[in-house]
Amino acid sequence: MIAHYAGIAGRMFNTPLMYAPEKASTVAMSIGPRVLGGVVSVGGGIEPAHHLPRAGVPGDPLGQSYDRAGILPFQVVNGVAVIQISGSLVHKGGYVGAMSGATSYEGLQAQIVRAASSSAVRAVVFDIDSFGGEVSGAFETAQMLSDLSAQKPTLAILTDFALSAAYLLASQARQIVIPEFGQAGSIGVITMHADWSQAIAASGVNITIISSGEQKTDGSPYAPLPDGVREQIQATIDMMRERFAEFVAAGRGARMTKDQALATEAASFMGAEAVSIGLADAVADPATAFNAFVSEINKGKTR
DSSP, X not given: OOGGGHHXXXXXSSSOEEEOHHHHHHHHXXXXXXXXXXXXOOOTTOOOOOOOOOOOSTTOHHHHHHHHHTOOSSEEETTEEEEEEEEXXXXXXXXXXXETTEXXXXXXXXXXXXXXXXXXXXXXXXXXXXXXXXXXXXXXXXXXXXXHHHHSOEEEEXXXXXXXXXXXXXXXXXXXXXXXXXXXXXXXXXXXXXXXXXXXXXXXXXXXXXXXXTTTTTTOTTSOOOHHHHHHHHHHHHHXXXXXXXXXXXXXXXXXXXXXXXXXXXXXXXXXXXXXXXXXXXXXXXXXXXXXXXXXHHHGGGO
């Protein structure tokens, strides 16, 4: 593995992800060979399918930078804030909106806090088109979105996909609108273990791991994955899926229970079918839905 790809590899492999499976396999097979320095095969039943503020969650440095500049970190249309959730979702990143194909939970949190506190914002639309991303930071962001929805009207408008972690966030809005051929769901968690042992052996390189602690090397990429470690990882992601379903049930209320969320078995659903099972509330063109929401919010401002 090339040294400067180590950070990318750390985010791709051996970490729980809330990605749609086709996206996970696409990432692994397209970027994996470059990151790992060899051919990548995908197992487990997955088919291929400017200067920035300092990053960090404590102290909200990103949001504070906008406060000092005296600007809001999102567009406001007639009292309605528009917060974009698109591309891959990552934990930290000193930016708002999509940057190089990624949206950071840190950036979303900075926006949510200011949408909740700003007197210029009467309601919030989340413009969502994402296959999901990292587990780290996802549940905290979903909770903040839920708290915002308790304070002000919120609407998740899917401009295409809201899958896995993106659906976790969408489910915390008061209402969800999906286009006819958009998709919602994928209520599940996935992780990928990279086994480099055969590639390393073929290259004639021997790696000696010296560690302290019986489980220190669990999941090491330099050896095949033992059954016991696989079972531990499976138990962890099963627990995360349960938590995901709990959040969906809390956000959707009577429209989708925890058991119903789990019963989807992490499948994704298109348009009208997503509405029929409770993942979304209406099928509509995104622009039409947005205009109708803005109009409704402004009708109500004198009441």
